[in-house]
Amino acid sequence: MTTEGKIYLYxxxxxxxxxxxxxxxxxxxxxxxxxxxxxxxxxxxxxDLAVTLHNYAGIIVSISYLxxxxxxxxxxxxKFYRIKPKGLRKRLFKQARYYVYGMFKNEAPPYPISxxxxxxxxxxxxxVAVMYLLVPVIIITGIAxxxxxxxxxxxxxxxxxxxxxxxxxxxxxxxxxxxxxxxxFATIGKKPTSNFKSIVTGWH
Amino acid sequence: MRVSQLRLxxxxxxxxxxxxxxxxxxDCLRCHSNQTHTIYNEWTERNEKRLMNPYFILDSLRIKAGxxxxxxxxxxxxxxxxxxxxQGDLKLEPLSTCIDCHGGDENFADYKFEQIEExxxxxxxxxxxxxxxxxxxCHNQHYYQAKARTSENVKDIVKSSNEMCLSCHDDSPRYQxxxxxQSPKLxxxxxxxxxxxxHFENVRCIECHTEVLDSLMVSHNILxxxxxxxxxxxxxxxxxxxxxxxxxxxxxxxxxxxxxxxxILSNKSYVIGAYQNEILNLLSILIFLGVITGVIVHTFFxxxxx
Numbered sequence: 001m002t003t004e005g006k007i008y009l010y011x012x013x014x015x016x017x018x019x020x021x022x023x024x025x026x027x028x029x030x031x032x033x034x035x036x037x038x039x040x041x042x043x044x045x046x047x048d049l050a051v052t053l054h055n056y057a058g059i060i061v062s063i064s065y066l067x068x069x070x071x072x073x074x075x076x077x078x079k080f081y082r083i084k085p086k087g088l089r090k091r092l093f094k095q096a097r098y099y100v101y102g103m104f105k106n107e108a109p110p111y112p113i114s115x116x117x118x119x120x121x122x123x124x125x126x127x128v129a130v131m132y133l134l135v136p137v138i139i140i141t142g143i144a145x146x147x148x149x150x151x152x153x154x155x156x157x158x159x160x161x162x163x164x165x166x167x168x169x170x171x172x173x174x175x176x177x178x179x180x181x182x183x184x185f186a187t188i189g190k191k192p193t194s195n196f197k198s199i200v201t202g203w204h
Numbered sequence: 205m206r207v208s209q210l211r212l213x214x215x216x217x218x219x220x221x222x223x224x225x226x227x228x229x230x231d232c233l234r235c236h237s238n239q240t241h242t243i244y245n246e247w248t249e250r251n252e253k254r255l256m257n258p259y260f261i262l263d264s265l266r267i268k269a270g271x272x273x274x275x276x277x278x279x280x281x282x283x284x285x286x287x288x289x290x291q292g293d294l295k296l297e298p299l300s301t302c303i304d305c306h307g308g309d310e311n312f313a314d315y316k317f318e319q320i321e322e323x324x325x326x327x328x329x330x331x332x333x334x335x336x337x338x339x340x341x342c343h344n345q346h347y348y349q350a351k352a353r354t355s356e357n358v359k360d361i362v363k364s365s366n367e368m369c370l371s372c373h374d375d376s377p378r379y380q381x382x383x384x385x386q387s388p389k390l391x392x393x394x395x396x397x398x399x400x401x402x403h404f405e406n407v408r409c410i411e412c413h414t415e416v417l418d419s420l421m422v423s424h425n426i427l428x429x430x431x432x433x434x435x436x437x438x439x440x441x442x443x444x445x446x447x448x449x450x451x452x453x454x455x456x457x458x459x460x461x462x463x464x465x466x467x468i469l470s471n472k473s474y475v476i477g478a479y480q481n482e483i484l485n486l487l488s489i490l491i492f493l494g495v496i497t498g499v500i501v502h503t504f505f506x507x508x509x510x
Contacts, residue, residue, distance in 0.1 A: 035476050036476075036477055037442075038437045038440060038477055039437060039442070040435060040437050046436075047437050047440055047477075048398045051398050051476075052398065103506075104505055162474035162479065165474050165476070166479075170484070173488050177491060177492065180495055181495060184502075188506075
């Protein structure tokens, strides 16, 4: 589907998921940071409110993840996430070289966006790692922390809840880092705002 | 030959004293650990089985496990109790208070009984109820165990500590033994607390309801309810209030036994916000700064190469 040389890349369900996910994750990072680093006299938001909001946002993001997961199973969107190990390193290197060198020499992008290729190799494998590794683990540990009676009490002389919370916080940190990089790379489009418009309208 | 005879006689003396001791307690507990007791009624001239007053039924196993487990009943109660039926006025016999035995005794110096008494006198219990409120209102002299010092398990410490408070605050007859007012409804008055059940199972009432003193293991100055801690981040922060209260003994022990690193590795509890690992915090700041620097440098080149 194309109009005026534009490609329709992001179907409605995907955009709804993305918006829910984005808002949810912003709330989760803000409240999560507050829970981890609050002090008497320094709170970004009242602690108990942060806990409640974090719980609700966590549940919303988990449900929206399910939407993404099922959507990717039953629609053609799954093809963009298929892993092809052959020549992977070479492709990643080529894309990385473009970002640190080629794009400043006005070289053409090695993997331009087309209807068949929504993501460049770096983008694709980062998304796969985040969506199929980090997010599921943070959801599982999050559910466990919502129902701490499910967690084994002690493992290797350490509290099960402590280990779960530690893993939850570490992955939360990496997802926050991903968000910064994701937002920055989104500014690398025809214009710095083009990609942001695309994810709202669906047209690239 | 002589040595073995001596050994044998010592063993016999030991067994005999043990048996006598057991017998003395068993005589009391034969009735006082049962739901019923048999009494010879001189009026009807026959044995009659009666129900034991539930407040006078004791758990012999818990007595043995308690700090006074080696005591005979008549160490504290009048020896006149050895005759049965007991004389009615014995019930009014004044019993020793804790300080009568523990005060000024070098063996218990570590427990600081005198300071405990001073702190207790400032507490809302002592102010409102005076001498009526004795140590044994909280510390059941029959079963008491010094859990805050001896237990390895924090949940165990919490449970036994909270049971002391709940023995009156969740028991109308006992509450009204000292107060004319109605017992406050605990669940309702603590409704503001998120995850109430988790808090009740994992921290002690006294965490918020006492003034913590560095010099005492367990604070005894129970504050009036208006002065209770109500700010989440007093505990949910790196310098958590719990480190000075619930985890105090554990922290002192851990520091002397395992050092600071061992203390982190053997973390058996988790409080949101209270756990801060310096290495992880530093790593996360470095990664964050690295990413921000990368973004700034890349943006800079994008602008000048445009």
